[in-house]
Amino acid sequence: MRSFVVTGGGRGVGRAVVERLAQGGHVVVLDLVGEPGEPPSGDIRRLTDDPRVTLVRGDAADPVTARRAADAAEDRAPLAGWVNNAAVFRDLPVTAPPGEVLAAVSANLALAITGCHTAVGHFLRYRRPGAVVNVSSHQAQRPVRGALPYATAKGAIEALTRAVAVDHGPAAIRTNAVALGSVETERYERYRQEHPDVDRQMAALHPLGRVGTGREVADVVAFLLSDQAGFVNGAVLPVDGGRAAQGADPEAV
Structure with a gap:
């Protein structure tokens, strides 16, 4: 059996990834769920009632918390994959104070950087192959008006994906991304x-x-983490129903 860490795995796309990966391994959910000291909500409790799922509560951008999640996964089974799914949605225009804009961009980018740092460091420490999947968005290439911090961060995350893939591919550590369209959550x-x-x-x-x-x-994330994707590295795979491929038709009524 193998183990995985999914950040932001308590709801939405992250939860679907957790449920899919739990079919073949143990999954640690790293998520900010509720207030410290409070019991998890019923939704989270139902997820973690599954003996194949463990909850680590905390900020995925915090290296200490991320390390705790990696260790929790390793305690169950060898850590084989890490999914950087957690995201922050905060809209700001570039006319806002630069420090505020940078903080909003960093809030998203830090989640992926910390996750990659922790996962790659863990795989290197144990001298084993591993896989990372970063969750990006069609907005990395075609931003929606008003979503500047989110789109900027996702563009950087796609560049991060390629850079980590190049740097650590020789150690059999694969890093890929999925660029999502709109998803039912x-x-x-x-x-x-x-x-x-x-x-x-x-x-x-x-x-x-x-x-x-x-x-x-x-299903796509599970494929990228699997041995079937053993020669896929540095890819950004659109999972968007063709949204990024479609251009506006000026003749459309």
């Missing part, structure tokens, strides 16, 4: 309730005519 469902026309808009944005599901993303 609790956050998306709340947006849908507030914007009744969103399904029609999303169908137009995605050539497959719909948004994705967490399970569809999780």
Whole structure:
């Protein structure tokens, strides 16, 4: 058996990845869930009732907490894969104070850097192959208006993915990314309730005519972590229903 760490694994896409990976190994969920000292919510408790899932509560950008998650995974089975899924959504324009913009970008980028640092260091320490998957977004290439910090961070995360793949590929450590389109999550469902026309808009944005599901993303992540992807390194794989490939049609009515 192998073990994995998934940051931000308590909900949304991260949770789907946890449930998928738990089918073949032990998964440590590293997530900020609730307040320190409070018991996890019912949703998280149901997830961690599975003996194949362990919760480590804390900030995935904190190296000490990330190390704790890696050690918790190693205690269950050899750590084989790390998924940097946790993200922060904070919109700011470039006209905001530069320090605030940089802090908003760093809030996302730090999560991936700490995760890569911890995972690669762990694989090197144990002298074993390993795999990292960073969760990016179509916005790394085609930003949505108003999402400057998020889009900038995701662009940097894709560059980080390639750099780590080049630096540590000789040690049989593979690093790849998935660039997501819109996906059905609790956050998306709340947006849908507030914007009744969103399904029609999303169908137009995605050539497959719909948004994705967490399970569809999780299947791709599981593949990239598996031996079947043993020669895939430094790739950024769109999992977006064709959204990034589609251009606007000026003749469309």
